Amino acid sequence: MLRTSGLTKEFGGLTAVDDVDFALAENELCSLIGPNGAGKTTFFNLLTGVLTPTTGSVEVRDGEDGWRDVTDATPYETADLGLHRSYQITNVFPTSTVLENVRVAAQAASGDSAKFWRNAGAFEEHVEEAHAILDRVGLAPEAHTPAESLSHGAKRQLEVAVALAGDPDVLLMDEPNAGVSSESVDEIIDLIEDVATDHAVLLVEHNMDIVMNVSDRVVVLNQGEVIAEGEPQAVRNDPTVQEAYLGGYEAGSLDGERDAESPAGDSSTDPEEGTA
Template sequence: MLLSTHDLTKKFGGITAVDGVDFTLEKGELCSVIGPNGAGKTTFFNLLTGVLEPTAGSIEFAPSNPEGDRRDDSVIDITAASPHKTALLGLHRSYQITNIFPTVSVRENVRIAVQAHRGRDSWQFWRNVGAFDDHIAEAERILQRIGLTAAADRPAETLSHGEKRTLELGIALAGDPDLLLLDEPTAGVSSEDVSQVTAIIEDIAADHAVMLIEHNMDVVMGISDRVAVLNQGELIAQDVPETVRESEAVQQAYLGGYDPGGVDAGSETDADDGGESGVSAG
């Protein structure tokens, strides 16, 4: 087990956004979270990363490096942990809307993220950035992995939208997290670039656990080890893609009319789902 929730609940006044969710993610698993707009998907991610505190329930995480100096299977209660704490523990996240440092280079965007996850180094503001050779080296490795080495010296604002989404994946990879939570990674990406972003996610999933919120059902059904379905805050199904696709409850709640290779089951962002903008490790 890498991540688990028990009876996880979040209420906003009289509205229950996440309703008693019991969920477990295994190490190395790629799990997609789907559901109609307003189903509670982004609120669920916000709870996992400490952006929101649960009304009830608990969250446990088993990071590979819980103290920064050892690697074991310690299980940590992160129910009340801050976004900064969850990020340092190895739970990183990207958000629905692209937000990077537009005027600095692609390389510098990743290097800053690497430094932010290096503990004490992140507070050494007055040290010459050229001294952080290991940070730069890690940034270069990440850029090579996501295919942006050739764009390393370009200002990030000059990238195409698909390249910016790819850069976000690189930023989320900084610090070698145990788990990446990706909120609609293909949102706004042109059809010809979706396959590139998808290929990068699959590559990342080869050595990281990944959870993603995604409306493109071809992506979900094509790359997921497991699909979890939220509807009105409740987890109504979680299984392999083929079983979820055939579920009558899921068809009624979300997938009715899904045609492989056709129109997405839902292309809007979760405007009613507590959606957040920007990119953050936590």
Template sequence: MGDQVLRTDGLTKHFGGITAVDGVSFALDSEECCALIGPNGAGKTTFFNLLTGELEPSEGSVEFHDDDGWHDLTGLAPHETASAGLHRSYQITNLFPTTTVRENVRVAAQAHGNATSRFWRNVDAFPEYVDEAESILERVGLSAKADDVARNLSHGEKRQLELGVALAGDPDVLLLDEPAAGVSSESVDEVVDLIRNVARDHAVLLVEHNMDVVMDLADRIAVLHQGELIADGPPTEVRDDDAVQEAYLGGYDPDAPTASDDGGDGSGTTGEDGGGVA
């Protein structure tokens, strides 16, 4: 593994009398793909929102490391954490639906380059961002769809485009919130291969309920339960942890048939009915 690039110390978030994230101390290395798992209501999305500045922590800190050393990101706004190098995707696709695939990525690249003047719609004024968009679309497998309107893409292709938009900001850390959610069983492998490719040169922290995807992708798994970090380590070690089995996995058996083996959707998602703060 590489050096640490992101860390939290005692990160906590209260919503009235509810503690959604409870004193979480966590670190992400620069050369790893880490999966953050836990039942619904465990605090996963709240934790993401604290990292990216969409929520301000009640206690604790968030720090990010770059070539200039460690920087305190605690309480910064989302555009400030993005400028620092943290980019994220969302459970619900977040694109410009009536704009072409190429333009979605081009605008993201242009925004990152601070070329956001009144000329932002003038493609000829910033040809370098068009070139960057083309390169990114090739990487995420959407070159053939470059001129398609984003809303006409399949759900899996929209996930690919979201990742392309995130890459256009040249991030050091990618936070992926359920990247396989809603993706057809036929497209899950493509999403997994794409994330694996991206993880070669980016630190990746992903929230994912699909345990087949988690076990296939993650170098490391961290487990939240009722806002607390109850396990953090190699996938097989975490999978076999008694506390994790009880809290989340429900006796997950890597040798058991998956849904795809018996005609299901292949999601490998454990049954969950928990509510509360996600």
């Protein structure tokens, strides 16, 4: 559904993403992990057209046998081709209702967004789609609540709902658990697993319990390079990954924190991804 070849992004003398070959299969849930500054969010930005790579290519599946080069595509164009994204920082219209946030996204995905002179009530199919998506993500009771009134966890669910509008083929989820209370973690896990039943999902997540429990495959970035990939258990036991990132991780550490003495604690911060 999605693939890259030799994908590289340089910022001055810093190589944030370094010659990455990657492929995401249909209905696969792949997690992208690594220490802060590893290049994960930069990689997401390259996939979705927010950044243009220095070298390399990005392609999305176009039909049964073809591929479309989206290396130089804009974020709007990549979204139109079925590549949608949720963000680390909640990115919704705060004063609009939950329903309106999703309805507008569905309307934009259909190409009706420019018809401003028509009454919004005329787009009944978009309203129906929005209600169905809200039911799926567990926000149906909050349909008429202003988005700014939601809890942080519910705002994360809303952002996923917005990303689902227009029925994308591939969903990139950038730390959907970030800032969510421990009581809401199970809801986020259920949501990720549900979305992955009929979408290809690329997940960035620091909570290693979530990563190890939901992933079909794990890819590890360190200093912009892929240092390991494979099934979760194999990656967890990889000595290179232990040294670069996991440190003292043990199953059940819900905060996903690494051992304080791990070399990952000294990792630098990527200029495009803050603490991702």
